[in-house]
Amino acid sequence: LAKTTQPISMDSYEGQEVNITCSHNNIATNDYITWYQQFPSQGPRFIIQGYKTKVTNEVASLFIPADRKSSTLSLPRVSLSDTAVYYCLVESGQNFVFGPGTRLSVLP
Amino acid sequence: GAVVSQHPSWVICKSGTSVKIECRSLDFQATTMFWYRQFPKQSLMLMATSNEGSKATYEQGVEKDKFLINHASLTLSTLTVTSAHPEDSSFYICSASEGTADTQYFGPGTRLTVL
Numbered sequence: 001l002a003k004t005t006q007p008i009s010m011d012s013y014e015g016q017e018v019n020i021t022c023s024h025n026n027i028a029t030n031d032y033i034t035w036y037q038q039f040p041s042q043g044p045r046f047i048i049q050g051y052k053t054k055v056t057n058e059v060a061s062l063f064i065p066a067d068r069k070s071s072t073l074s075l076p077r078v079s080l081s082d083t084a085v086y087y088c089l090v091e092s093g094q095n096f097v098f099g100p101g102t103r104l105s106v107l108p
Numbered sequence: 109g110a111v112v113s114q115h116p117s118w119v120i121c122k123s124g125t126s127v128k129i130e131c132r133s134l135d136f137q138a139t140t141m142f143w144y145r146q147f148p149k150q151s152l153m154l155m156a157t158s159n160e161g162s163k164a165t166y167e168q169g170v171e172k173d174k175f176l177i178n179h180a181s182l183t184l185s186t187l188t189v190t191s192a193h194p195e196d197s198s199f200y201i202c203s204a205s206e207g208t209a210d211t212q213y214f215g216p217g218t219r220l221t222v223l
Binding site for chain 2: 099101
């Protein structure tokens with residue numbers, strides 16, 4: 001069961017790039033790393049998923065080093081609407097444990 | 109694609125009554141559905157995992173007789189909170205995936221308030 005560790009909170013300004021790092025030292029060979037975004041009183045929204053190296057989509061990039069013991073979610077040029085809680089999840093079969101997430105506050 | 113709906117979005121009930129929450133995958137077949145509970149300012153806590161046609165697997169500390177889960181079809185799972193009490197008031201979120209190791213897609217959540 002891979003436990004994840006993230007910073008509890010981060011502040012940023014509009015237009016900046018935000019990088020949120022998640023540690024998952026016990027990740028297993030078959031595990032994928034998935035990031036979700038959650039606004040208050042809403043269900044989490046899928047952002048990006050990766051296994052190794054770098055993955056990019058229209059919303060974010062995900063960087064995973066060779067040892068896969070950590071991952072970094074990169075949000076380019078954040079806006080006020082990106083203020084949310086971001087969860088890193090290591091999908092391990094049927095064991096899905098959400099950490100406390102990172103509360104990102106984007107300031108004007 | 110990958111849309112998951114929940115109904116109702118908000119429900120208020122009296123203590124001692126039962127409440128049923130539906131979770132539907134609208135555009136894909138969900139072999140596996142998950143039910144989470146989230147208290148204010150806290151992270152999601154997995155309650156149970158259900159596979160279509162099988163009994164749900166409950167996480168430690170979750171009463172299976174209180175939180176009844178049915179996953180009778182590939183697009184529908186229901187969570188029934190039986191004999192609800194004020195401490196059951198929470199935000200209940202379901203997710204669905206096409207397989208146990210596939211990406212989860214979450215519903216919008218159901219806010220339950222027990223008076």
